[in-house]
Structure formats: structure tokens, C-alpha cells
Amino acid sequence: MDKKSPISVTLTPRLESVTVTQWVYQTLRSAVMKGQILPGRALTIRELARVLGVSPMPIREAIRQLSAENALEIQGNRRVMVPKMTAMKFNELCEARIALEPYAAARAMPYLDKEKIEQLRAINALGDQAMAQGNLEEISSLNQGFHRLLYAANPHQVTLPLIESLWLQLGPFMRLATSSLEEYYVIDRHNEAMQAIEKQDSVALQLAIKADIREGIAFVNTPEALHNFIEQSNYAAAN
Amino acid sequence: MDKKSPISVTLTPRLESVTVTQWVYQTLRSAVMKGQILPGRALTIRELARVLGVSPMPIREAIRQLSAENALEIQGNRRVMVPKMTAMKFNELCEARIALEPYAAARAMPYLDKEKIEQLRAINALGDQAMAQGNLEEISSLNQGFHRLLYAANPHQVTLPLIESLWLQLGPFMRLATSSLEEYYVIDRHNEAMQAIEKQDSVALQLAIKADIREGIAFVNTPEALHNFIEQSNYAAAN
DNA sequence: TTTGTATTTTTGTGATCACAATGCTCTAAT
DNA sequence: ATTAGAGCATTGTGATCACAAAAATACAAA
Incomplete structure (x- = not known):
């Protein structure tokens, strides 16, 4: 039926207050983040509409939004896919994170009140717990939550959307890469x-x-390791 | 007929190879950048469709894309508008530019060959020319073109979309602010x-x-000047 | 004049449809 | 066996429609 590998996204029930388009957006976004949609796999509006059980319209809007966030790539053929990772691009994405996130953290620090610090601590505790259990999914999810909560403390937010875009581009590759690691040291x-925040340093x-x-x-510290992981993450899509 | 101020966007003829949605996107984008759509002015899909002479469908897609780029803001009432500027947000946007753009320039420098350097020089020359004529429109357009061409030299691009998003958020305010200046020193x-690039420094x-x-x-170096400009740029929308 | 309520209009949303362009498949010729 | 091309299926695009929600308006009472 399908020429390529079947797409399976985790479908969460839609709350009534959420529009179909929003639900589709969230569903596709998390599917991309989880690596459920392989890089290079050609996506069609109608296929996704069938999989999600909605009309093509909300899919179109969600795809356009995700493309604007660089989570999806619209090719010249007006075909849509999750962009493939390259070593250079991975490097650029990581360096962009390092250029933006420490800055965003510093900008948010003055706005961290006791309540938010407590929330950060709570996430941290859950993170240690997940680490002890070796739950990779949970670890990276909580790690991201920690960073998001930190940056979001700044009420005059402009960097968080940019950072989220970077995460969205790194996400699928990181998932596919770490999924093959039996141990993931963090x-x-x-x-x-947290200590720096307390000292306001x-x-x-x-x-x-x-x-x-x-x-x-x-x-993926060594170039060879990076290369291997990239090959691996793009392998399934190369067929 | 319209409850609020009429919207007038500059309509450029659409090339055949460009889809209607793309044309609408470009038209609305430049309208926002030129400050033709006042911050706070409520936008409706049908109204824009009437103004641009297309069906509501391409408008919907363009609006969603522009929202994802933070050029438009979808309110809870699911009303769309150009976001209003605040002093704090302006500050954040400028600082974010300073965090990203020097980094993007450094990352692009190794990729600048003679041809691209020549193009940069040409833009620079046109910029000096526009400066002599006091053509504000042209000055800021060429200035932006210089930066874009510089950053875009990096073939593994991830920062340019982020930077464009910042420009898009600053654009309308800068236009409205500088339009009232009789002289604009740059x-x-x-x-x-250019010299730094030649030395590869x-x-x-x-x-x-x-x-x-x-x-x-x-x-807008002084807080008072900034405040005045913000008041002024939001004035028309406040009615 | 101001305030609360009922009516009307307009709006976003999501589905469906028509159409041209693209990709795919099957076949025939080398 | 490989390839070129014709025919077919599928796709993205853009327009239109139905409907419920929201906003604007009109009108009543204070």
C-alpha cells in the first residue's frame, strides 16, 4: 500500500478546547521529536490525514507551521520531509545552542523567584531519579523541561522560540542516536x-x-562517532 | 465599512511560478516590515483576502507561517495582529541580535570567497549612495541585505532563519520610529x-x-527616547 | 447618558471539491 | 536486461461551503 515505511505516530486523545489544527500540530511535533518520522521519509498531506483521522486541512496548516520552525523541510518538488542530518549541520546546531542558551539563561536569572527555583529543583530531582532508572526518554524530556522552565522565567520572551526551533531540529537525530546507546552518561x-542561580552569579x-x-x-565527541551516528540515523530513510 | 483604519498593502504582481500562498506570504511579510499594518490592528482572514484579491485559504496558511516566525501574534480570541512593542521587548530583541549576529558572521567568514566579498562591497557602495541621498527606506533595506548576504555565506545554515525572525519583530517598530526622524545618522x-573579513580576523x-x-x-539610546518612540508607534493602534 | 440584554452579522474552523502538476507503473523497443 | 515513453494514480493547491463561536449592533430599562 505505502511505498515507504509506514508512519506510526502516538495519538493522544484530543481535548475539546483544543482545535483540530493545534492537536495535529502537537501530535506531529512530538512525532518528529521522538524520531517516529524518519528523516528523508516523504510525507504527504493525505497520508497524514488518514493516519491522524482528520481532513487534509488541519494537516496543511500544521505542516506549514512546522516548516516555518524548521522542523520540516519543503523540497522544491513541494514534498515535505524531516530534514536529514549532516555532520556540519549538527555542529552548527550545537554551536547555535551554545551561543543562545547561556545568554537566555543569564537574561532569565533575575526573574527566578523562589517558586520557580523550587520547580527547577523538582525537575532536577525527577531527572536524577530517571537517571538512576536509566530511562532515556524521561532523562532527555526532563532535561529539556529544565532548560525551558529556566529560560521561560524571562517574561519578555524572544529567545525561547528560537531555542525551541533548534531543539526541534536536533531532536530527531538525538533520539535516533541515543536510542542505540545502552548507557548514556550525563x-x-x-x-x-542551581548554585549559580542562588548566588545570582x-x-x-x-x-x-x-x-x-x-x-x-x-x-558524539569524535568525528568518527558523529559520522557513524548520522549514517545510522539516515539509514532507514536511505532505502 | 471597516471599524478600524483601512489596511493598505503594496501589491506586487505575482509571477506565474510562485504559488498564491507564497505570494501572499511575501506580500504580508513586507507589509509588516514596512509598518503598513499597525501593531495592535486586528486582522481578519476575510478582510485580507478581500484586500489581496484571493480566497481565504492562502491567507490562512500565510498567517500561520508568519505567526510561527513571531511576525504575527495569535491572541486567545484567535484574533491576529502585529505584536505591540514594549521597551523591555525591544531591549530583548536587540540583545538577542547582538548574541546571534556576531556569532553568525564569524561562522560565515570562512566561506566568503572573492565573489561574495565583491557582492558585499557592491551593497556597501549602494548603501553609501542611499546615505548621501538620505533615502531611509533604501538605507535600512541595503543594511539588512548586507547582513543577510554575509550570514548566508555559511552553507550549513541554521542561524539565518532565527535572525530573520528577530528582524521581523523589530522591523515594524524601526520603520515607524525612524520615519519620524528627519535625519538618521548611521x-x-x-x-x-569588510576589512576584518579581508584579514580573516x-x-x-x-x-x-x-x-x-x-x-x-x-x-533610541536614552530610555525616554525609547519610551516616546514606542508610544508613538503604538499610538494609531490604541484608538 | 449609561448599562444590560437580545438579535444580527461576521469570524475562524474544518471538510469537500476541482484541477493542474507531479510521480508512478506498465509496456514496448532497443 | 535496460530504458524510454505513454497512461494512470496520487499529489498539492486553491476555492467554496457549512457551522458554531465570537463580536458588533440595536434596543430596552435605569
């Missing part, structure tokens, strides 16, 4: 970040965030 | 940038870009 820099916070990002991608 | 840092290039951005917003 030297936790979040505690260092902007420089220390930036260094902690920077280190956290660098170490989060340390598993 | 101390040209582009030549400094990454640090000097970053400093030049940083200075260029800072001086580009110097006309």
Missing part, C-alpha cells in the same frame, strides 16, 4: 546551574549551561 | 567589517557587527 551540570550560570550542552552531546 | 561599520568582524547593531539602534 554528568549533571544542573546542580551547578550570571557568569557561573552561563558556564554551567554551556557545559551542560557540551556534555549532552559528548557521546 | 556611522558605517560595514567597512570595518574573526574577532574584529564580531566587534564590527556588534557595533553596527548597537549604533543602528542608537537613536
Whole structure:
């Protein structure tokens, strides 16, 4: 029936207050993040409409939004797909994160009240828990939640959407890459970040965030390892 | 007929090879950039469809894309408008530019061959010309073109879309603000940038870009001036 | 004049349809 | 066996329609 591999996205029930388009957007977004849609796999509006059980219209809108966020790529043939990763692009994405996120953290720090600090601590605790259990899904999800909550403290938000776009581009590759690791070491820099926040030490916070990002991608530290992971993540789509 | 101020966007003829949605997107985008759509002015799909002479469908897609780029804001009432500027947000946007653009320039520098350097020089020359004539429109357009061409030299592009999003958010305010200035001093840092590129001096290039951005917003250097300009740019929409 | 309510209009949303362009498949010729 | 081309199926695009929600309006009472 389908020429390529079948698409299976996790379907969550739609709340009534949410429009179909919003639900489709969230569903496709998390599918991309989870690596459920392989890079290079050609997507069609009608196929997705069938899979999600809606009309083509909401799909079109969600796809356009995701393309604007660089989560999907519209080719010249007006075909849509999850962009494939390259070593250079991966490098650029990581460096862009390092250029933006420490800055965003420093900008958010003055707005962190006791309540938000407590929330950050709570996420951190859950993260340690997930780490002990070796739950990769949970670890990366909580790690992302920590960063998001931190940056979002700044009420005059302009960087978070940009950072989310970077995450969205890195997400699928990171999932596919880490899924094959039996062990995933994360030297936790979040505690260092928390201490910097308590001292209101902007420089220390930036260094902690920077280190956290660098170490989060340390598993592809060598060029060969990176190359292997990229080959692997693009393999299924290459057929 | 219309409850609020009429919308007048500059309509350029559509090329055949361009889809209606793309044309609508470009038209609305440049209208936002030119400040033709006042911040806070409520936009409706049908009204825009009437103004542009197309069906509501392409408008919907273009609006969704522009919203994803933070050029438009979808309110809870699911009403769409150009976001209003605040002093804090303006500050955040400028600082985000300064965090990203010098970095993007440094990342692009190794890829600047003679041809691209020549193109940059040509834009620079046109910029000086526009400056002599006091053509504000042209000055800011060429200035943006210079930056875009510089960053775009990097073939593994991830930052340019983020930067364009920042420009899109600053654009309308800058236009409205500078339009009331009879003189608009621009101390040209582009030549400094060019020299840094020739020497392949990454640090000097970053400093030049940083200075260029800072001086580009110097006309609202004092908090009072900024406040006045914001009041003024939001005035028409406040009625 | 102001305030609350009922009526009318307009709006976003999502589905469906027509059409031209693109990709796919099957066949025939080399 | 490989390839070129014709025919067919599928696609994205853009227009139109139905409907419920929201906003604007009109009108009543204070």
C-alpha cells in the first residue's frame, strides 16, 4: 500500500478546547521529536490525514507551521520531509545552542523567584531519579523541561522560540542516536546551574549551561562517532 | 465599512511560478516590515483576502507561517495582529541580535570567497549612495541585505532563519520610529567589517557587527527616547 | 447618558471539491 | 536486461461551503 515505511505516530486523545489544527500540530511535533518520522521519509498531506483521522486541512496548516520552525523541510518538488542530518549541520546546531542558551539563561536569572527555583529543583530531582532508572526518554524530556522552565522565567520572551526551533531540529537525530546507546552518561551540570542561580552569579550560570550542552552531546565527541551516528540515523530513510 | 483604519498593502504582481500562498506570504511579510499594518490592528482572514484579491485559504496558511516566525501574534480570541512593542521587548530583541549576529558572521567568514566579498562591497557602495541621498527606506533595506548576504555565506545554515525572525519583530517598530526622524545618522561599520573579513580576523568582524547593531539602534539610546518612540508607534493602534 | 440584554452579522474552523502538476507503473523497443 | 515513453494514480493547491463561536449592533430599562 505505502511505498515507504509506514508512519506510526502516538495519538493522544484530543481535548475539546483544543482545535483540530493545534492537536495535529502537537501530535506531529512530538512525532518528529521522538524520531517516529524518519528523516528523508516523504510525507504527504493525505497520508497524514488518514493516519491522524482528520481532513487534509488541519494537516496543511500544521505542516506549514512546522516548516516555518524548521522542523520540516519543503523540497522544491513541494514534498515535505524531516530534514536529514549532516555532520556540519549538527555542529552548527550545537554551536547555535551554545551561543543562545547561556545568554537566555543569564537574561532569565533575575526573574527566578523562589517558586520557580523550587520547580527547577523538582525537575532536577525527577531527572536524577530517571537517571538512576536509566530511562532515556524521561532523562532527555526532563532535561529539556529544565532548560525551558529556566529560560521561560524571562517574561519578555524572544529567545525561547528560537531555542525551541533548534531543539526541534536536533531532536530527531538525538533520539535516533541515543536510542542505540545502552548507557548514556550525563554528568549533571544542573546542580551547578542551581548554585549559580542562588548566588545570582550570571557568569557561573552561563558556564554551567554551556557545559551542560557540551556534555549532552559528548557521546558524539569524535568525528568518527558523529559520522557513524548520522549514517545510522539516515539509514532507514536511505532505502 | 471597516471599524478600524483601512489596511493598505503594496501589491506586487505575482509571477506565474510562485504559488498564491507564497505570494501572499511575501506580500504580508513586507507589509509588516514596512509598518503598513499597525501593531495592535486586528486582522481578519476575510478582510485580507478581500484586500489581496484571493480566497481565504492562502491567507490562512500565510498567517500561520508568519505567526510561527513571531511576525504575527495569535491572541486567545484567535484574533491576529502585529505584536505591540514594549521597551523591555525591544531591549530583548536587540540583545538577542547582538548574541546571534556576531556569532553568525564569524561562522560565515570562512566561506566568503572573492565573489561574495565583491557582492558585499557592491551593497556597501549602494548603501553609501542611499546615505548621501538620505533615502531611509533604501538605507535600512541595503543594511539588512548586507547582513543577510554575509550570514548566508555559511552553507550549513541554521542561524539565518532565527535572525530573520528577530528582524521581523523589530522591523515594524524601526520603520515607524525612524520615519519620524528627519535625519538618521548611521556611522558605517560595514567597512570595518569588510576589512576584518579581508584579514580573516574573526574577532574584529564580531566587534564590527556588534557595533553596527548597537549604533543602528542608537537613536533610541536614552530610555525616554525609547519610551516616546514606542508610544508613538503604538499610538494609531490604541484608538 | 449609561448599562444590560437580545438579535444580527461576521469570524475562524474544518471538510469537500476541482484541477493542474507531479510521480508512478506498465509496456514496448532497443 | 535496460530504458524510454505513454497512461494512470496520487499529489498539492486553491476555492467554496457549512457551522458554531465570537463580536458588533440595536434596543430596552435605569
